[in-house]
Amino acid sequence: MHPRPAAPVQYRDANSRSSQVSSLFFGSPELVGTSIPYAKGTEIYGENEPAEYLYKVLRGTVCSYKILSDGRRQVERFYFPGDVLGLEAGSDHQSSVEAVSDCTLLIVKRSIVLSVAVRDPEVARQLWSYTATELNSARNHATLLVKSAHERVAHFLLETARRLSANDIQLPMSRQDIADYLGLTIETVSRTFTQFRDHAAIELPTSRRVVIRDQGALGFLNS
Amino acid sequence: MHPRPAAPVQYRDANSRSSQVSSLFFGSPELVGTSIPYAKGTEIYGENEPAEYLYKVLRGTVCSYKILSDGRRQVERFYFPGDVLGLEAGSDHQSSVEAVSDCTLLIVKRSIVLSVAVRDPEVARQLWSYTATELNSARNHATLLVKSAHERVAHFLLETARRLSANDIQLPMSRQDIADYLGLTIETVSRTFTQFRDHAAIELPTSRRVVIRDQGALGFLNS
């Protein structure tokens, strides 16, 4: 794990696997999954572990990350309900994934999806399509990391608001998670939030709740 | 194009399309390509243009990039001989691509590859596999962009040496290209090269030629 304060309660109750079932890939009723709850802070899988399952977020938020050689944590992506993760073309996971909040994931065996993909071109196309979505996301993320702190934080807020379809966001992640995602320190993230609030671009009713007041100002502050 | 000095000679001689032919995807002799030469500095395709072809580098170097809102250019990746590019899952290109040096590319119609993929699972798997390679590359690139200038330049040198399978590298790209790839300025790239030379980690016989002397020092200077 990362070099931070002690991890919170970690459990993964195998008995709580419900029999809830849902199709992960459209048009392929044979591909069903099992939904599993994870507590906030739980590691869902680790870098270099064999990629046994694909996951779909049903409830809550998870993030994928890598630990850098200097011990810092680089968050690659936050996954919200509806997002698919764990989709590696190689046999091992390239990143670690953990639950940012309490969440429920739908899992399906990777080996089954792969064998279905051999005879069903539509499933094969979706594997490709999900990977391409991740690729676009990774490239946009890289693009973010060369911009100023203001731009990074503004982009993060607008992007998160868009993905959660709300102007009034309840942030599931900590300042540290945001800082690790944006390649900044928590102090810089915090100061930038404060500046946006002081310029009336956002409201901060609590530290985890953000109301986007002036979308244009956030776009404009990107200077 | 990007806000830089005038572009050099740009041509794309349609008549020079040779009849040379080669299989792009193994095991699918129906997928053959045409090789086309591009002069240094030529744009091969632009962001948001329809993705009509897939490309494989036969000779020379190309790079993909995006132009940021502030006018800066962010280079996403350098492609060397053997690399495949232009592989978008959507119908439009997500980045621009230009010839870093004079080069020859093998092109094949995207629509043909896609239709073959529907009936040939192996071709479908390769589409996915190439995209996954790009994804890993993009994530590693993002990881680079949060490190120090020393680390970025050292990583660039080691990575380039590895990909070109040589400790004595003839750099096809300018300092500006490297700076845009690493999210630094040309001055910082230049100074860092000089520091590596002064610490005997590399030799710089000419500005475009780098000999890796002390691979460990480059890894270690990452501090």
Place this chain on the structure above:
DNA sequence: CGGCGCCTTGAACCAAGTCAAGCTCTGTGG
């Protein structure tokens, strides 16, 4: 009420950017 995460704020510092010369190749024309 008290303790502990988490977040914010302040002050000092530093790595990388900016601005401004100057150098080094390379090609061209007198």
Place this chain on the structure above:
DNA sequence: CCACAGAGCTTGACTTGGTTCAAGGCGCCG
């Protein structure tokens, strides 16, 4: 063969945005 011009690269001096280090505040839960 040399002079010159221009592009690309290097170097120096100064500035600055973001980090670091160090307190202090807030809110939640026992």
